[in-house]
Amino acid sequence: TDPAPLRCARITRPMLTVKDSAGNPVFRFFWWDAYENVTKRPGEIFLFGKTYCDAVKSYVSCCVVVQNVERKIYLLPRTHVLDLHRRPTDTPVSMIDVYHEFNNNYAPRLCLKSFKSRKVTKYYCFDPNIPTESEYLEIRYSGKNPRVDADICKDGGKTFSCVFGSRSSFLEIFLLERRIKGPCWLDIVNPEPVHNPVSYCKFEIHCSKPIDVSIVQDPPPPPSLVALTINMQTVVNSTNMQNEIVMMSFLVHSKYAVDKKPPNPLFQQHFCVFTRPGDQNFPYDIHNALQTFKATKVQKMDSERALLNYFLLQVQKIDPDVVVGHDLLDYQIGLLCERLLHCKTSNISRLSKVKRADVPNKRLLEKDLFVGRLVCDIKLSSKELIKSRSYDLGTLCQNVLKLGQGERIEMESDEVPRFFQTSTDILKLITFTMQDAAYILKIMYELNVIPLALQITNIAGNVMSRTLLGGRSERNELLLLHAFSERDYIVPEKNTFKDLDDGETKRNASSKKKPAYSGGLVLDPKVGFYDKLVLLMDFNSLYPSIIQEYNICFTTISSTDSEEDISLPDQQLPPGILPTEIRKLVESRRYVKKLMNNPDLAPDLKMQYNIRQMALKLTANSMYGCLGFVHSRFYAKNLAALVTFKGREILTNTKDLVEKMLYQVIYGDTDSIMINTNTLEYDDVFKIGVRIKQEVNKLYKQIELDIDGVFKYLLLLKKKKYAAVVISKDRNHQLQYHQEHKGLDIVRRDWSQLAATAGKVTLDNILNDQPYEDRIENIHAHLAKLKEDLDQNKVPLSLLVITKQLTKDPRLYNNHTQFPHVQVALRYNKRGGRVFKAGDIVSYIICEDGTNLPATQRAYHIEELKNSEHLKIDIKYYLGQQIHPVVSRLCEPLEGTDLYQIANCLGLDTTNFKKPVRSTTEPTDNLAKTRNLFTNVDPFVFICTSCKTENKVTGVFDGNVPFLTKCANPECGIRPIDYLGSVSNQLTLSIRGYIKQYYRNQLTCEDPACVNETTRVPLKFVGKYPICTFCKKGIMYQKYTEGDLYNQLRYFQHIFDLSKLGKRPILDGTIESGIHNLKETVERVLQHSGYATINLTKLFSSLFVQNRDSIILPSVENHTIDEYEEDFDDF
């Protein structure tokens, strides 16, 4: 049957009011989405979009059916003809032989009545066995005829060795051939009117020749979209346990301009439809209640079927270009399909723009339910665009819309039936459902989902509805397909699903696969709390820069199977395609950012530019990842491995260079270096940064190190785990401070907010100007308070919630009892409705449930806890397994507290904490206090002139007495202070020893493990000094660097520094001056090493006469970095 009649009559004859640049009348439209049905309508492309309609003076929906998109295959001629047994003969192959073979042997098999062919020259770079440049026979034939068999493509015939292009889809052929990159204005020169339209659009035209489609030059801005936001409520029918749709709310914006700031008002139309749950009746007064309800237009339906029919009709009438919702793809679309089929609704394709017969298959229906309309699922988009603990609507409202807690009415899905008991509650439910729809729309606007997807699609050249589905691989694939085919390259074949499976997957039984190559280098952190300024330097987009710097491309490096091949391309080679594409992205971005600097820029335009520069950056950054993606069409493990290899090399070289400049590198991850400057002057630190930047950037053309930030305080705990106070300057050059937390428990969703807050309070106390003793005291006090609050039940339940993602379907876990989130999900799923599936985030609270089971088996959903009498919060778990480990880890480098004390404050059983605690027997452990700042340093050792006993010095005090007053040998009566001159001499000799070691190390690599390697790996030279670049497996050889030397000297200075001791001890005057004397001995060496000039010769001239070239560093220009940007996922 025909769909319900439309209000707006279809216009069958397109009005060609537009002329193209040649003066031909054209049908001009903006395409937003495309569709093809390879099996039912091969060779046809459906383009959906908007065209200007003079009659209504606005844009109306249209569909252009491009027909006769032909298959395009390439036959690679053999050098010599094969005989019957597929053995090469002496007969050379000419192109005409290939033509004849195809014409005689293959055309009949493909039932070709006709085909076109020509000789073309093409390039290829994805298989070393295929010539990089060769003549091919290009054959084009109708899509209605079948594809060439896979084995013929692989093995070829007698005159050709293989066939390329047989697997490309028509949409791909069309987009690449017409060079269409994402939504844009298109002209159709010979549009044909349609009498039996296949679409529901206002305009439909056909175009029988793909070549008649062309891109409009100097296009106007994109037309506005009709956006339909939908939200729904469901109930589980208590009799059959089926999920029913009982309410839907709709918001319509009929002119959403994607090139402008989010519209206000948010929408123009709003309405709602509902029905009763199958197992309930309407309240008696529902009719009256609805009559007085004015908030929105409400339609009451007698059945779910009627509701769904109403929905179908409304969608057809509204004819939206984009359907907006939350959890559409993971749940709502599936549910809709299920109910549409269950209720036996007809003409379901009205939800889409293409008329199709109803199919009873749910999976098929789901796939194309809204075809022709963009589907914007804000849950999915948020996952790509923002980091959040979870992505349910409530959490997104808090994080994106900054709604306060309780501002949005939170409702559990099993509460819905209750709302149908009274009319008042039904009206309430309508309000919530409408309200949520508005939030959904607002979030979409706020995150600029559509404008960003448009920009990405225009950059990559894919299809926008696919961009909105997420996934970086396909975007990258299309970008490279365009890039390679534009330059006459034959592109790699698209693998079918079958091909993917058989390869041996190095999986660890579960879904996580083992790494295929090594990635970024993470430097060993010098753990500790830093209260001097720390400088963070970071390479801008390191991996994209490496690809450019070293010209890493399919065209410059042949793919080999050997793992260890890390050779770089020839310097003389022309820029490859990958580097060129990245350069284009980077240059576009630079240009866009320049445009953004215009102070008179209109806000709308500024937003547009900002979105575009983001999209450009995202695209450039995801290119590397796709190289290493096994299922990528452009998979190139060797290229990915080379990129990371150079990354590791650059990071180690940078570290060495910085240390050579006598700065202390305390950490670095993949593309960054943290430097302890030992300074408190912000401007000085900046100058240091500028100098390092200049030195490092001299070495490269494209790779660029930049100042990323300056930390006032840094608490460096582990690799990838630290907290810092970042200093920045505001517009008035006033210093501003804010904390940054990386990798710590408090930034993870799988720790409770309670533990996170405790951790944050702890950090606030550590990263603070207050006296040292106060910090510890405040932390302890807060912990005690926390315990008290917990005991008195003052802690809101929301703080106790732990969230964890299901990485697979909950039923697929091998040992589900081990995992709290899996158990909660499985239990929850039994009640029906929205069930937890792979990717969902589960919230739970650990409870005391009367059992003796381990905590992992006492996890309950927050609702279970609320509704249960016998469930109680497991306070001991939250104190012992949440707060305690989180706070302890943060306090680890701190003196004055430990596991035991923290446990004590929390009222925990402390017996478990006594043993592992560091020895508390020594009253003044000098090294403990400083060990974190000075790792890999030796104590100062001197020999007693009397008893020849070795004395080790790690600080002013040895135990309770100054080391100068007592020999290490208790029998010896001579005090070191009595032979201070000798001690001082021994100190000087010791320092000399370290300097000698430093020089020796520059000439030879002393690591025995490295000797073998040095014979194979050539020595690399940095400046004039040979350094061993790496040992086996890329691990850097620990040589004795300037940094090590400097560190050792600083340590000596430190251990003789009385002011470094917490409480200034009362000392005998001679002892004090003796210690001072030793400190000065060290400082005489050190004083030459200001941070401004470094000259090794001068530095050590007083001690060590040696002719050495100085390292001359450039003078410092006194300027600040004008641009420093916060980047995400930037390597």
Add this chain to the structure above:
DNA sequence: ATGTTAGGGTGTGGGT
């Protein structure tokens, strides 16, 4: 069908 590797942390279970 959905970009990579490096690395920390919890918890379990088996072996010594």
Add this chain to the structure above:
DNA sequence: ACCCACACCCTAA
């Protein structure tokens, strides 16, 4: 009791 491998999760880059 201790060590270790393993599965799982989430983060940094």
